[in-house]
Amino acid sequence: MSGFEGLISGLAVAFTLTNLLFALVGTVVGTLIGVLPGIGPALTIALLLPLTYGLEPASAFIMFAGIYYGAMYGGSTTSILLKTPGESGSVITAIDGNKMARAGRGAAALATAAIGSFVAGTIATLLLAFFAPWMVGIAVQLGAQDYFALMVVAFLTVSALVGSSPLRGMISMVLGLVIGLIGIDFQSGQQRLTFGQVSLLDGVDTVILIVALFAVGEVFYVAAHQSTTVFDMLTLRKGRHWMTRSDWGRSWKPWLRGTGIGFPLGVIPAGGSEIPTFLSYSTERRLSKNPQEFGHGAIEGVAGPEAANNANAAGTLVPLLTLGIPTSATAAVILVAFQQYGIQAGPQLLETQPALVWGLIASLLLANVILLALNLPLVGLWVRILEIPKPYLFAGILTFAMLGGYAVNGSPFDVVLLLVLGGVGYLMRRFGFPISPMIVGAILGPLAEVQLRRALDIAGGDLRTLVSTPFTIVVYLTLLAVLIGGRVMRHRPSRAEILHEAARDDDASGDPSPENASEDVGADTSTRAKDGTGDTTDDAEVTPR
Amino acid sequence: MSHETHVTAGGQDGVEAERPRRLGEWIIAVALLGLGVAVLLDGLRQPTSTSASGVGAGFVPTVVGAVLIVLAAALCVQIARGSVGEPETAEGDVDVRHTQWVPLGVCVAAVLIFIVAVEPVGYLIVSAVCFWLTAWAMGSRSYLKSALIAVVLSAVVYFSFTRLLDISLPAGVFEGLF
Numbered sequence: 084m085s086g087f088e089g090l091i092s093g094l095a096v097a098f099t100l101t102n103l104l105f106a107l108v109g110t111v112v113g114t115l116i117g118v119l120p121g122i123g124p125a126l127t128i129a130l131l132l133p134l135t136y137g138l139e140p141a142s143a144f145i146m147f148a149g150i151y152y153g154a155m156y157g158g159s160t161t162s163i164l165l166k167t168p169g170e171s172g173s174v175i176t177a178i179d180g181n182k183m184a185r186a187g188r189g190a191a192a193l194a195t196a197a198i199g200s201f202v203a204g205t206i207a208t209l210l211l212a213f214f215a216p217w218m219v220g221i222a223v224q225l226g227a228q229d230y231f232a233l234m235v236v237a238f239l240t241v242s243a244l245v246g247s248s249p250l251r252g253m254i255s256m257v258l259g260l261v262i263g264l265i266g267i268d269f270q271s272g273q274q275r276l277t278f279g280q281v282s283l284l285d286g287v288d289t290v291i292l293i294v295a296l297f298a299v300g301e302v303f304y305v306a307a308h309q310s311t312t313v314f315d316m317l318t319l320r321k322g323r324h325w326m327t328r329s330d331w332g333r334s335w336k337p338w339l340r341g342t343g344i345g346f347p348l349g350v351i352p353a354g355g356s357e358i359p360t361f362l363s364y365s366t367e368r369r370l371s372k373n374p375q376e377f378g379h380g381a382i383e384g385v386a387g388p389e390a391a392n393n394a395n396a397a398g399t400l401v402p403l404l405t406l407g408i409p410t411s412a413t414a415a416v417i418l419v420a421f422q423q424y425g426i427q428a429g430p431q432l433l434e435t436q437p438a439l440v441w442g443l444i445a446s447l448l449l450a451n452v453i454l455l456a457l458n459l460p461l462v463g464l465w466v467r468i469l470e471i472p473k474p475y476l477f478a479g480i481l482t483f484a485m486l487g488g489y490a491v492n493g494s495p496f497d498v499v500l501l502l503v504l505g506g507v508g509y510l511m512r513r514f515g516f517p518i519s520p521m522i523v524g525a526i527l528g529p530l531a532e533v534q535l536r537r538a539l540d541i542a543g544g545d546l547r548t549l550v551s552t553p554f555t556i557v558v559y560l561t562l563l564a565v566l567i568g569g570r571v572m573r574h575r576p577s578r579a580e581i582l583h584e585a586a587r588d589d590d591a592s593g594d595p596s597p598e599n600a601s602e603d604v605g606a607d608t609s610t611r612a613k614d615g616t617g618d619t620t621d622d623a624e625v626t627p628r
Numbered sequence: 629m630s631h632e633t634h635v636t637a638g639g640q641d642g643v644e645a646e647r648p649r650r651l652g653e654w655i656i657a658v659a660l661l662g663l664g665v666a667v668l669l670d671g672l673r674q675p676t677s678t679s680a681s682g683v684g685a686g687f688v689p690t691v692v693g694a695v696l697i698v699l700a701a702a703l704c705v706q707i708a709r710g711s712v713g714e715p716e717t718a719e720g721d722v723d724v725r726h727t728q729w730v731p732l733g734v735c736v737a738a739v740l741i742f743i744v745a746v747e748p749v750g751y752l753i754v755s756a757v758c759f760w761l762t763a764w765a766m767g768s769r770s771y772l773k774s775a776l777i778a779v780v781l782s783a784v785v786y787f788s789f790t791r792l793l794d795i796s797l798p799a800g801v802f803e804g805l806f
Contacts, residue, residue, distance in 0.1 A: 119782050137793060174717075247714045250702055254660060255662035257696045261667055264692065268685035269679060275689055299739070302762065306723040312767030315721065344729040436744050474768035481735065481762045485742045486785060490795055493632060501737045513724060516657055517715025532688045536681065555689045 089433075090448075092338035093212075093441030097449055102145045105138070106446050109119035109146035110453045113153025117463045118160050119476060120314060121305070124396075125412040125522070126156035128295035129290055130487055133421060140424045141442050147420060149453065151413070152204060153397055156454050159196045159389055160465050164317050165191065173392070175360040179377065179384030185315040186380050193462055194325045195334045195382055195387040201455040202335075203342040203390035207397035210346055213402075214432065215444070218405040222430035227538035228549050231408070232558040234531040236565075237402075237410050242520035243566055244358060253515045258507075261523020262287050263481045269529070270536060282496040287504075291421045291488050291523055293412070295501045296518050298484035300508020307509070314473055325459070334386040337367050349398020349410075351565070356411070358397045363391035397447065403617050405430060408527065412519040415526040467615060540570025649724075653707045665790035668693025731765035738762050750800020755782040 097106065112134070116127045131150055135143035135578065162173035163180035183192035225233075242256035243249040265276045266286030277283040326334070344366065345359040367387040368377045377384050400417075402408045407429035409415040421428050433440050458465070471479075471482060488501040510517060535549075542548030550556055668688050677684020690777040715724040745754045759778035760771075767773050789795045799805070 133650075133793065133795065136795070142673070144637045163678060168664075171721075209787045213643070249712075250699065250706060251713060254696070254699050254703065258660075258663075259661065259701060264667070264689050270679060271685045272686035273674055275685060276667065287698070302766075303732055305722060306735045306765050307727050307729070308724050309728075310721045310723040310726070310767070320736075462758070474763040474766035474770065475774070477766045478759045478762035478774075478778075479781070481738065482759045482781070482785075483757065484795075485739060486755065486789075489742075489746065490789070490797070493796065498739065502736070502743065505739070506736075510656065512716040513713075514653060515715055516751055534657055534681070535688070536683055539681035539683045540679055542681070608806055627755075 085584045086216055089216065089437065089441045090209075090212045091446060091547055092437065093443075093445030095239055095454050096141060096438050096442035097445040101451070102142055102442070102446070104252055104290070105142045105146040106149045107451050107453055109149025110457065111149075111152040111451050113150035114157040114160075114454070114458070114465060115155025115468060117154030118468050119157075119480075120161050120165055120469070121301050121477070121480060122154075122627065123158055123297065123413075124151065125416045126155035126291060126418065128413065128416045129155075129293040129297070130483060132290060132416075132423070133487065135180030135420070136419075136423075140426065140436075141423075142429070143420075143424065144439055144443045145446040148443055149450040149534050151396070151417070152200075152393075152447060152450040152454055153598075155393060156197065156200055156458060157465065159200070159392070160193060160458075161433035161469065163192050164466060164469060165314060172506045173360075174357075175244055175364045176392070177386040178364075179379070181317065181383050181387065182378070182380030183382065188380065188382075189317060190462075191326050191382065192331050192581035194459065195386045196328065197387045197455060197458045197462075198326075198332065198389040199341065199395040201451050202338045202455075203345060203392075203394040203449060204397060205350075206342050207341075207346045207394035208444060208451065210402055210446075211397050212441075212444050214350065214401050215405050215440070218267065218401055219430045219433050222405050225430075225554065226552065227534045228542065229552055229554045229558070230408075231309040231531060231534040231549060232555040233406060233408055233536055234400075234527055234534065236558060236562045237408050237527060238524065238531070239562060241410060241523045242517075244399040247515060251514075254517070255511065255516045256524040259472075259526075260526040260528040261529030262292060262504075262521070263532075269533065279382060280495070287500060287525070288497065289415075289522075291500050292493050292495050293416055293419075293522055294487050294506060295485045296508035296511070296521065297412075299501055299505025299619055300512060300518070302481045302484070305477060305506060305510035306512075309473075316467070316469060330382050337363070337383045337387035338390040340366060340370075341387040341392075342394040344387075345391035345394030345396075346398040348369050348409050349395040350401045356392050359391040360396045363387040391518070399448075399449075403428060404432060404443075407432075407530065409523060412522045415522050418526060419491055470475050647713060650707070653712055654704075657700055657703045657707055658680065660703065661697060664693050664696030664700055666693070667696060721782065731767075734761050735764035738765075746800075747798045748800060749799040749804050752782055752786050752802060 112131060113127060117124060117129065123128075128147065128150055135146055138146065158175055159173050159180075162177040163184055164546045165177075169528070180189075180192045182197065183189060235479065239253075239257055244252070261276070263286075265283055267277075267284050268275055274284065304417065320510040341359075341363045345356075348359045348362075364377075364384055364387060367381075367383040368374045371377065371381065371383055373381075396411075399409075399411050399414045403414045403418060404411055407418070407427065410420045418428055424437070426432070431519070484505075485501065486500055488497045490493065491497055508518065510522070512515075538548055540550075548568055551561065661781055667689050671686040671693055672690055674684060674686030674689070675783050676682070677686075715722070738761040741761070744758075756775075756778040759781060760774050763774045763778070764771075786797055789797050
């Protein structure tokens with residue numbers, strides 16, 4: 084089936100009254116949860132997984148499509164309106180988005196983010212539809228060693244390119260691999276790393292792992308280190324214009340360029356949404372006629388990265404749906420959702436479950452339209468949700484996390500795991516180990532082991548089989564290039580530099596004791612937080628709650 | 629403006645906090661090293677495989693354990709050279725130079741209470757207690773309002789899960805009542 088035919092058949096699946104309703108519910112719930120500070124797209128999907136337990140697979144995935152894009156959108160709203168964004172894909176959007184909101188142009192920032200997400204999401208989803216069948220054509224010819232090579236790529240790029248330190252990223256990924264090893268070996272039936280615990284024989288449930296690392300770890304982290312019990316929020320001024328004519332003129336090219344940067348980097352596993360958003364930001368700054376505006380509320384600095392972020396999210400679905408390889412934490416959660424329905428993602432998926440896959444892709448398009456239609460008028464409502472007092476929000480996150488952990492198997496032992504892994508999640512945040520590589524490691528690790536041992540079994544244990552096909556050689560060589568190139572790319576506009584620039588800008592109004600903040604992003608944010616009290620000039624819009 | 633909850637973070641505080649932080653880094657590195665050894669030993673302990681390749685259950689754990697040992701050693705080198713991790717920026721101002729042990733302890737206690745009590749006492753009560761404790765730990769000081777929200781939320785969750793979604797949650801002391 085070609086992409087076009089597939090898309091038409093998918094739309095036919097999605098355009099029934101019930102499925103439209105599921106798409107709508109998914110989008111609204113996804114935005115609702117995604118807008119809450121501290122909850123990113125991956126955690127949103129993991130927490131909402133129980134809602135779909137009772138549904139038909141087709142309806143469940145249509146709902147997922149809505150949740151996925153809704154959560155992405157909700158996240159960017161939060162990062163524009165909250166002074167300290169957490170999620171990596173939104174860090175860049177937040178810099179200029181914050182500045183715009185402070186200058187009373189928050190509505191325009193939200194609008195360019197929403198429309199940019201729509202444009203990027205739509206184009207990228209169409210590209211996904213046309214790429215997927217082509218990719219499957221290649222994927223069916225791949226052997227076990229080729230798959231293993233691709234998975235090695237995913238492991239290394241995801242761990243080495245996410246976060247600030249490649250070493251800490253790799254350690255995080257290996258910790259994930261260790262978690263993935265726990266339980267009974269699929270081939271020999273031997274127990275591994277179970278330490279005699281019967282409850283560990285089935286391994287660590289992935290939902291538990293995700294909820295523990297993202298939710299419980301976050302609650303512990305904020306409880307132990309919060310410097311204020313209120314969210315520093317920027318308000319939207321009533322009656323302000325959305326986008327002016329000049330905003331449109333300045334936004335549409337960054338939307339398209341962002342899409343062009345984000346999608347391909349999602350298709351090849353190049354390590355999360357950080358790189359595409361950084362790349363888009365620096366591209367826009369370079370191409371802009373007034374680069375000095377960047378960091379002070381340039382609308383291009385919101386439009387481009389936001390489009391790149393969304394296009395990247397759609398791009399990661401290509402390897403997920405066609406190869407069964409997740410390359411981001413969110414994709415990993417979606418893979419888990421597939422597995423819960425006994426559906427194996429991979430090249431056979433399009434053959435065996437065409438209605439499901441095309442229904443999902445068509446629903447992504449649909450979710451985009453719903454999001455645009457909902458969010459421009461309803462943004463005021465989402466902002467109200469942000470006003471939930473911080474203690475209640477985090478108490479809610481922890482109780483829902485325990486509920487989710489308990490409900491997976493109805494056993495308190497899973498909550499014990501939740502506590503232990505939540506402690507690990509806390510330490511990882513505290514000491515700068517990125518979380519996503521661990522999730523990808525835990526989910527992809529067992530899949531990679533299957534391919535590795537299959538390849539070795541076929542070759543009679545000869546390790547050279549792993550580099551025996553032209554495909555594997557090309558892949559490993561490309562990997563080398565990407566790893567070197569990726570480090571170079573990251574160094575150009577380094578994360579600390581951009582963040583520091585934004586912080587220094589706050590300091591302009593006068594911090595009498597500037598700290599040596601350039602080394603440490605943690606220190607950076609605290610400087611910014613403190614400034615909220617000091618300067619009244621450009622922070623007139625800030626209403627601490 | 630109600631910023632009195634801000635923790636004042638001065639310059640020399642950072643220097644003072646540096647020592648426990650470096651100690652923490654060392655503890656993490658050593659723990660990772662230990663975990664690597666444990667995984668390696670678990671891999672080596674596996675019986676030899678009878679599969680076509682001779683590669684059995686022990687192969688991957690052995691490799692993963694060895695890699696973890698190497699990475700942990702590399703981390704030790706980095707720490708010795710003075711590099712420390714960049715703490716994550718969370719949504720909602722955090723400052724890792726200060727650790728509030730009491731709130732952290734209360735949050736951990738809330739989870740422990742859930743583990744121990746959810747089945748004998750029941751979801752309704754335990755979940756409400758956990759919510760209240762966490763809200764307190766996160767800085768809520770309107771005790772009655774927290775309690776009210778806790779009870780309502782836990783009731784809504786309990787009944788929508790058991791009645792609407794058909795997922796059973798322990799009734800505990802209310803067994804047979806609803």
